[in-house]
Amino acid sequence: MKMDLRDWRVAGNAAIAGDAALAIEARGLVKRFDGFTAVDGIDLCVPKGAIYGILGPNGAGKTTTLRMLLGIIDPDAGVRRILDADRPHDVAHAIGYLPEERGLYPAMKAYEAIAFVGALRGLPLKQGRERGRALLEEHGLGFAADRQIRQLSKGMAQQVQILGTLVHNPALVIFDEPFSGLDAINQGRLERMIRDLAEKGTTVIFSTHVIAHAERLCDEVAIIAGGKVPFAGPVDVARDRIPPQVRLETREPDGPWRAALPGDARKDGSLWSFSLPASGVEPLLRALIEGEAGILSLSIERAGLHDAFVAIAGEAAAKALEAGETTEDAR
C-alpha cells in the first residue's frame, strides 16, 4: 500500500518530523539496482534554513539518496516531499544542485556556463549572464569570466560550477561531496559560503565522507551506512549518543577508590579513561576522594562526531569512512 507523508505523520511520526517547517521530508525511501539494495528505507527530515550533512563512507547510498530527493531517479518505495512539493521538478527553480561528478561544457565561457545552469532553473539568460559575471567578480574570478571552461584549472572550473548552483538564488542548495577536489584554501572558502547561505535563510544539504566538515558546519546530520540511516538529527544529539569520556590521573596507583571506576575503565600509562557513569560526575568525585585516590587531574571530554559515528554506524563503517578520508587526503 502506498503511504502518504501526511499518513506517516498522523501515524505518530510527528516527533521525527517535528513542528519546524521542513525543506525535505522523506520516508522509507528504497532504491534497488539489479537486485542490490542501494538505499534501504531511509527517513529524512531537513528543517528549512539548516545546514544538514549526510555523512557516510563511499558506497553508503548518499548519492542515490540525493538523486532520489532531486527526482533524478525515482525511489522503488517510499515517499519524498521537497520544498512542499511531491514532485521535485516542480520546485527545481528553487533548488541548486552540485553533483559529485562535476560537469560543464568545455567550450562555454565561464559566465555563460553559470547563466546556462541558471537558465535550466528558470532564470532568464540575460539576467543569468549579468549575475554570472557579478558572482565571478564577487568570488575573485572576474578575470576568468570570458575564458572557456577548458582554459580554466580544475579548481576554478569547480568554483564556476558552484556559482552556477547559486546563480538563481535558490531556497535549497544540495551539494554532493562539495569539498572533494578542492584545496584547503578553497575548502575554507566553501565553508564560509555555506555559512553565508545559511545566514541568509537558505537550506544547505551536503553529503560528505569527511567528518570534520560535517562537525564544523552542520546543525544536523544523517549518518548513513549500508543504505540505512541509523541516526538523523542534531549533531549534539549524535554526540550525546555516547557518554562523555573521563580522563583521570591519580597519585595512588591502587586503593579502595578503584571500586568507583566503571567496568569500561582502561589504563594507559598513568592515565585512566572511562565513560562518565550515568549517575554523573558528583558521585564519581565523592567516591574517588573518599577512596583516597589522590586526584592529580580529571577531565571530562564530550564525544566528538567521529566517536559518535563509530558508536552509531559501527566499526566497519567508520573504517570505510576513514579509508575514504585517507583517499581524499592523498588527492
Added chain:
Amino acid sequence: MSGRLSTMAAALVVARRDFGAILFSRSFLFFLLGPLFPVLVGAMAGGVGQRVQQSADTPQLGIAMEEQHVDAMLAAHKALAHRLGDALPDLTVVRTLKPGDAFDAQAALTSRRARVAAILGGTPSEPILTGTQARVAQWQGPVSMLAAHALGKSPQNYPEVSLSGVATSSAGERRSRLLTAQASQTLLFLLTMLLAGMVLSNLVEEKGNKVIEILAAAIPMDAVFFGKLFAMLAISFVGIAVWATAGLGLSVVAGSALPDLPPPAVGWPIFLALGIAYFSMAYLLLGSIFLAVGSMASTVREVQTLSMPATMMQLMVFFLASYAMTQPGSPVEILAAIFPFSSPFAMLARAAQDPALWTHGAALGWQVLCVVVLVRAGARMFRTRVMKSGPARVKPAKRGLFARLRPARA
C-alpha cells in the same frame, strides 16, 4: 529566485545551447561540406558522361556509292528525315566512288577508320548494307525506304496526319508520379540517415562532460531528450538549406544534367510542405531511437555497436516503404503508412501519387504521438538504467559494454 519552466521551455533551453554549440563547431562545417563533394563529383562526372554518351550514342550510316547515287540518296534522306524522325539514321558520305571502283565495306568497318555504325554500298536499286547483325536488322527498313525514294518509287505526296495530343495517359502519369515518389523517398531516407547519426554522439559527449546529471536534476529527462532532438532538427534544416542552395547552384551550372521530376499528385507546394513535415517526423522518430541508444552508451565505439540494429531497422523500413509505394491501396501500403518508422516514407510516396490530403493530417498526428511516446520511453529507460549509483560491484563476466550498467559508487 527564478520561475518554474514548462517541459517545452526547458527543452528550448537545451535546444538553444546544443544548436549554438553544434552550429559553431568545426565538425559541423565538415558535416556540411561532406555531402557536397560526392554531389559535385557526381555532377561533374554526369556532365562529362552525358557528352561522351551524346557523341557515342548517335550512330551514323556511312554511304559509299557513285556520285549520282550518293546525291540521290542524300536528297532522299533530306526529304524523309522530317517524316521518319529518329527511325532514320544520320547519313554521312564515307567515299564517293568512281565507276569501276571497288570498296571493301567490311574492311572499312573493321579498321574503324570510318566512324560509322554501318555502310551502305551498291546502288539505290541494289543497295548493300554492311554492319553488325543487330544494326543491319535495325536499319534494313529505313534503308530500303531511302533507296526507294531515291529511285522515285515511294509516294511523292504523303497525306497530312492530324495531331491530337494529351498531356499524359493514366499509365504514363502513374509511372511518372512513381518516379517522383521514389526520388522523394530516397532523398528522405538519405537525409534522415545522415542527420540522425549526429544525435548519437551528442549524448555521449554530454555524458563524457558529466553535464547530464545537472540537466537531469534541473529539468525532466523528457525535456532533455526533446531539447536535443529539436536542436538537431534545427541543425538539419540549416544543413538542408545549405545543401539545397548548393543544389540549386549546381542545377544552374549543370542544367539538364539534373533530373526533371514529374509533378506530384498534391502539387509541388503542398508536396514540399509535406516533405518538410515528413522529414521532421522521420528524423524525430529515428532520432528518438538513436538518442535512447546514445544515452545507453558511454563511448563512440559502444554507440556504433548499439546503433547497428537501429540502422538495420531503418534500412528494412525503407525497403518496406519502397515496396509499398508500388502497391497503392494494398494491405502492405496501409501497413507501411501505419507503422510509425515507415509512415513518413510511405505517406510522402502517397502524396506523390494520391491527391487526398486528409490522410496526411491523420498520419502526421499519429507520428507526433509516436515521437512523444518514444521520447518518454527513452527518457524513462535512461533514468532507470543509466542514472544509477551505489557501491561498485563488478562481476568478472560484466565487462565492456555491460560494465556501464554496474552501479557506480555513491
